[in-house]
Amino acid sequence: MSENPEKHHQIEIYPHTHQKRISSRRPLAVWLVVLLLGAVYLALSHAVALSWRDNGRSSASSPPQAVCVQPAALFPSDADGKLEEAYGHISSDAFRSKTIERLSGAVQIKTETFDDLGEVGEDRRWDVFFGFYDYLEKTFPAVHQTLRVEKINTHGLLYTWQGRDSNGLDAAYRKPTVLMAHQDTVPVPDDTIDAWTYPPWSGAYDGTFIWGRGASDCKNQLIAILEATELLLQHGFQPKRTLLLSFGFDEESFGYHGAGNLSAVIHDRYGDDGLAVVIDEGAGFENVWGTLFAKPGTAEKGSTNVEVTVRSPGGHSSVPRDHTSIGILSELITQIEATQYPARLDERNPYFAQLQCGATHAAAFPPKLRKLLARHRPSNASPDHPGHPDPLAIEAAKQGPEIKYLLQTSQAVDIVAGGVKVNAMPERAKAVINHRVNIGETTQVVYDRLTRIAGGVARKHNLTLHAFDGQDEADSILLVAPHSSESSPISPADGSGVSPFSVLAGSVRAIYGEETIVTPGIMTGNTDTRFFWDLTKHIFRFAPGYDPEDQVGGLRGIHTINEKVNVNNHINAVKFFFLFVRNIDEAEV
Ligand SMILES: *[C@@H]1O[C@H](CO)[C@@H](O)[C@H](O)[C@H]1NC(C)=O
Ligand SMILES: *[C@@H]1O[C@H](CO)[C@@H](O)[C@H](O)[C@H]1NC(C)=O
Ligand SMILES: [Zn+2]
Numbered sequence: 383m384s385e386n387p388e389k390h391h392q393i394e395i396y397p398h399t400h401q402k403r404i405s406s407r408r409p410l411a412v413w414l415v416v417l418l419l420g421a422v423y424l425a426l427s428h429a430v431a432l433s434w435r436d437n438g439r440s441s442a443s444s445p446p447q448a449v450c451v452q453p454a455a456l457f458p459s460d461a462d463g464k465l466e467e468a469y470g471h472i473s474s475d476a477f478r479s480k481t482i483e484r485l486s487g488a489v490q491i492k493t494e495t496f497d498d499l500g501e502v503g504e505d506r507r508w509d510v511f512f513g514f515y516d517y518l519e520k521t522f523p524a525v526h527q528t529l530r531v532e533k534i535n536t537h538g539l540l541y542t543w544q545g546r547d548s549n550g551l552d553a554a555y556r557k558p559t560v561l562m563a564h565q566d567t568v569p570v571p572d573d574t575i576d577a578w579t580y581p582p583w584s585g586a587y588d589g590t591f592i593w594g595r596g597a598s599d600c601k602n603q604l605i606a607i608l609e610a611t612e613l614l615l616q617h618g619f620q621p622k623r624t625l626l627l628s629f630g631f632d633e634e635s636f637g638y639h640g641a642g643n644l645s646a647v648i649h650d651r652y653g654d655d656g657l658a659v660v661i662d663e664g665a666g667f668e669n670v671w672g673t674l675f676a677k678p679g680t681a682e683k684g685s686t687n688v689e690v691t692v693r694s695p696g697g698h699s700s701v702p703r704d705h706t707s708i709g710i711l712s713e714l715i716t717q718i719e720a721t722q723y724p725a726r727l728d729e730r731n732p733y734f735a736q737l738q739c740g741a742t743h744a745a746a747f748p749p750k751l752r753k754l755l756a757r758h759r760p761s762n763a764s765p766d767h768p769g770h771p772d773p774l775a776i777e778a779a780k781q782g783p784e785i786k787y788l789l790q791t792s793q794a795v796d797i798v799a800g801g802v803k804v805n806a807m808p809e810r811a812k813a814v815i816n817h818r819v820n821i822g823e824t825t826q827v828v829y830d831r832l833t834r835i836a837g838g839v840a841r842k843h844n845l846t847l848h849a850f851d852g853q854d855e856a857d858s859i860l861l862v863a864p865h866s867s868e869s870s871p872i873s874p875a876d877g878s879g880v881s882p883f884s885v886l887a888g889s890v891r892a893i894y895g896e897e898t899i900v901t902p903g904i905m906t907g908n909t910d911t912r913f914f915w916d917l918t919k920h921i922f923r924f925a926p927g928y929d930p931e932d933q934v935g936g937l938r939g940i941h942t943i944n945e946k947v948n949v950n951n952h953i954n955a956v957k958f959f960f961l962f963v964r965n966i967d968e969a970e971v
Contacts, residue, residue: 664923
């Protein structure tokens with residue numbers, strides 16, 4: 383643990399300055415007195431510093447100890463010649479051209495999912511996943527010959543590599559590892575195809591990037607996992623711990639068909655808390671405060687979509703009412719957008735941990751944030767009442783919207799509908815508002831605020847308010863929340879002992895060097911891991927690929943045009959999975 387540099391400074395500098403003032407011509411007595419005074423001063427200031435730390439939580443000049451401990455770079459101890467050779471092979475030109483071909487091939491298979499898909503087996507649009515599986519089977523022969531492959535709900539893929547010791551005496555140390563990714567991609571709207579530099583299903587390689595829908599969200603992750611597994615199999619690795627690969631096929635539209643069913647099968651087999659660790663797609667790397675951070679997501683914000691419907695009388699528009707349903711809905715939306723949810727940094731929020739990591743390890747950490755961080759107190763807020771303004775959160779949010787929404791509930795009016803005819807006043811107008819709920823708050827915060835705002839508008843227009851009560855009548859404003867989930871449990875992320883987090887962090891530092899700081903991260907979006915909360919506390923949403931030469935990092939163009947992945951970044955992801963599987967196999971977690 384690095385100590386506070388200012389403290390060293392204080393202890394060392396006084397004897398030094400005192401010595402400087404002492405001229406050799408002065409009598410010994412004076413010299414002794416000065417030394418004595420110096421010693422007394424030191425002892426006193428030390429005592430003051432100690433009591434200061436005991437009383438307060440932590441002062442600006444003494445951040446708490448044992449924060450953001452970084453495990454050493456972690457390499458497997460069972461040095462095995464063949465596996466070391468395989469690890470080296472990942473960096474070779476031969477492997478590079480092979481994996482470009484394999485990832486490009488995967489991108490070329492159009493596996494879009496849509497929000498309006500029907501049942502598997504009925505809606506023919508699911509059938510693209512048969513072709514995708516055939517491609518995987520022929521591209522990774524060792525995986526498909528050696529591992530048990532099960533198709534869950536037709537297209538969900540569950541691979542089991544049975545660990546040797548799974549039934550042995552130390553089985554408690556050998557819960558399975560799960561590596562996840564999804565086979566599907568978001569659709570490419572037809573009218574955007576022309577805007578792509580390379581066509582979205584081309585898998586084109588331009589010397590640096592592979593282009594196409596799914597190239598970075600997240601066929602790269604799926605292929606990297608399979609590449610690493612294939613190499614481990616080919617080079618004689620025999621896991622002590624069971625390794626599961628779980629690939630859903632509708633992550634981009636809720637995930638029930640895929641991950642929902644996969645997790646149910648895994649749960650039947652291994653039970654509550656039956657897994658050692660889950661790694662799924664997620665956050666990657668960030669260069670900030672002069673430091674490279676890897677940010678495996680240890681939590682997801684909550685989310686809820688609220689439908690707002692205004693029902694008011696119709697009639698001929700030649701004799702209109704002053705405010706139609708559309709006008710009233712607009713007034714409501716304007717009021718909702720007029721204020722935002724407060725920025726608030728709960729101490730359990732992984733971004734709080736990142737600030738602590740920054741204060742501890744980043745040379746260019748902003749002094750203002752450092753000061754506010756040292757003064758931060760656990761908020762007096764309850765989950766449903768945000769409490770006083772939070773100066774640390776407000777200052778941190780100034781770094782930009784990407785940071786702000788790590789520590790603030792978001793609201794976005796994304797869908798609006800109403801009106802059918804130009805000469806008829808609409809009897810209904812409806813909007814859907816998407817929210818991502820801050821750590822430490824609940825969806826109830828959102829419902830309470832919308833109820834209050836809608837109540838005012840309803841009174842003004844003499845309408846009845848039905849807020850989340852399931853009722854519906856004419857002349858009313860209705861609030862309904864068909865989809866909601868609270869924020870996820872927070873995965874433990876202590877780098878000081880042996881834990882899934884420290885194995886992950888040690889593997890990252892083995893690949894990228896020990897100047898890389900691994901901090902917990904937070905996801906503003908959801909992943910398939912939401913079906914795995916009961917299965918383990920140790921869930922990490924992590925994109926392990928990074929190219930130090932390309933600071934833009936991963937996740938380029940996801941959900942929009944020109945999605946692409948840097949091949950160096952992809953190759954480092956293969957290294958990560960290769961190393962992580964071996965490291966976690968040895969760890970007693
Ligand atoms: C399994 O998938 C079906 C639809 O294919 C869905 O209705 C069901 O809820 C899923 N099961 C789970 C446990 O999510
Ligand atoms: C409000 O609506 C009620 C019926 O819903 C009606 O009796 C009343 O007269 C209305 N008041 C105003 C001010 O329009
Ligand atoms: Zn994804």
